[in-house]
Amino acid sequence: MSVDRTPDPTPGATADAGRGATAAPMPVRDAPPVVAIAGASKTWSGGTRALAPVDLAIRAGEFVTLLGPSGCGKSTLLNLVAGLAAPTTGTLSWWGGAFDATGSPGRRLAFVFQAPTLMPWARVDANVRLPLDLAGVPRARADAEVGAALARVRLGDFARHFPRELSGGMQMRVSIARALVTEPNLLLMDEPFGALDEITRNKLDADLIQLWWKKKLTVVFVTHSIYEAIFLSTRIVVMAARPGRVLKNVVIDEPHPRTEGFRVTQKFAAYAKELTELLAEASAKGATDL
Ligand SMILES: Nc1ncnc2c1ncn2[C@@H]1O[C@H](COP(=O)(O)OP(=O)(O)OP(=O)(O)O)[C@@H](O)[C@H]1O
Numbered sequence: 113m114s115v116d117r118t119p120d121p122t123p124g125a126t127a128d129a130g131r132g133a134t135a136a137p138m139p140v141r142d143a144p145p146v147v148a149i150a151g152a153s154k155t156w157s158g159g160t161r162a163l164a165p166v167d168l169a170i171r172a173g174e175f176v177t178l179l180g181p182s183g184c185g186k187s188t189l190l191n192l193v194a195g196l197a198a199p200t201t202g203t204l205s206w207w208g209g210a211f212d213a214t215g216s217p218g219r220r221l222a223f224v225f226q227a228p229t230l231m232p233w234a235r236v237d238a239n240v241r242l243p244l245d246l247a248g249v250p251r252a253r254a255d256a257e258v259g260a261a262l263a264r265v266r267l268g269d270f271a272r273h274f275p276r277e278l279s280g281g282m283q284m285r286v287s288i289a290r291a292l293v294t295e296p297n298l299l300l301m302d303e304p305f306g307a308l309d310e311i312t313r314n315k316l317d318a319d320l321i322q323l324w325w326k327k328k329l330t331v332v333f334v335t336h337s338i339y340e341a342i343f344l345s346t347r348i349v350v351m352a353a354r355p356g357r358v359l360k361n362v363v364i365d366e367p368h369p370r371t372e373g374f375r376v377t378q379k380f381a382a383y384a385k386e387l388t389e390l391l392a393e394a395s396a397k398g399a400t401d402l
């Protein structure tokens with residue numbers, strides 16, 4: 113089933129985009145999307161109409177951010193993508209229908225929540241090992257994978273610490289390591305750095321974009337922050353509220369790997385202006401506009 117009713121905004125979809133050593137991982141335009149959302153809406157059991165029908169295709173290698181005012185259905189949409197909630201109408205299809213949301217060997221989905229949700233009584237390495245323990249991975253192999261995941265988030269020296277001995281930013285990095293240890297094909301992140309100060313958040317954003325780039329991940333990320341969204345994303349999905357819906361796709365046409373310098377460019381400022389105006393529109397529009 114085709115879900116693209118509008119021109120494809122995927123970066124790399126045009127003939128000359130994404131070429132060269134500094135290009136983003138090339139999404140494969142003609143490959144089935146990692147997730148295809150077709151007319152998916154959500155009305156919660158209490159009657160809250162959280163999402164009007166959404167059509168969205170997320171392709172391999174994209175870093176897609178859902179950006180919008182509080183209550184516009186970002187978490188609801190992410191939960192649908194995770195398979196944690198079922199759509200009221202419409203369908204979602206993962207990996208071209210070959211695998212469900214839980215995936216199967218070779219197709220894995222990981223979720224990072226806003227809070228690190230670590231087990232306080234367990235050391236950092238045991239926290240990161242949890243998904244492997246649950247999957248019955250032999251201990252020696254699991255330990256090697258935990259070591260590699262902690263190294264990726266620069267926490268190799270903290271494996272034997274308890275969560276309470278770490279800063280908030282370090283705890284979020286443990287949470288990311290726990291998601292990465294399963295080698296996900298699709299990484300879902302719901303405001304993972306929302307509770308952190310801006311400097312720490314910028315640093316973790318830079319780490320995350322490096323990881324995405326090196327590991328060729330596909331990411332769906334949620335944030336309220338225009339600046340975080342521009343810095344990270346290959347595409348921003350701007351959402352509006354009452355009911356939640358997609359207002360516009362904005363492709364961030366900036367090569368990777370991106371560095372802090374991008375934040376102070378005119379191009380960055382121009383995207384910030386465009387998105388500020390779109391968000392003002394998103395906040396102003398109500399159900400009467402539909
Ligand atoms: N499990 C649930 N049961 C009932 N209503 C829900 C549930 N989850 C969300 N809602 C409602 O759905 C609407 C959208 O909520 P959602 O959490 O998706 O918004 P959001 O864009 O993530 O907001 P925020 O930026 O504040 O996190 C809200 O009106 C909310 O009250």
Ligand SMILES: [Mg+2]
Binds near residue numbers: 186187188302
């Ligand atoms: Mg939310």
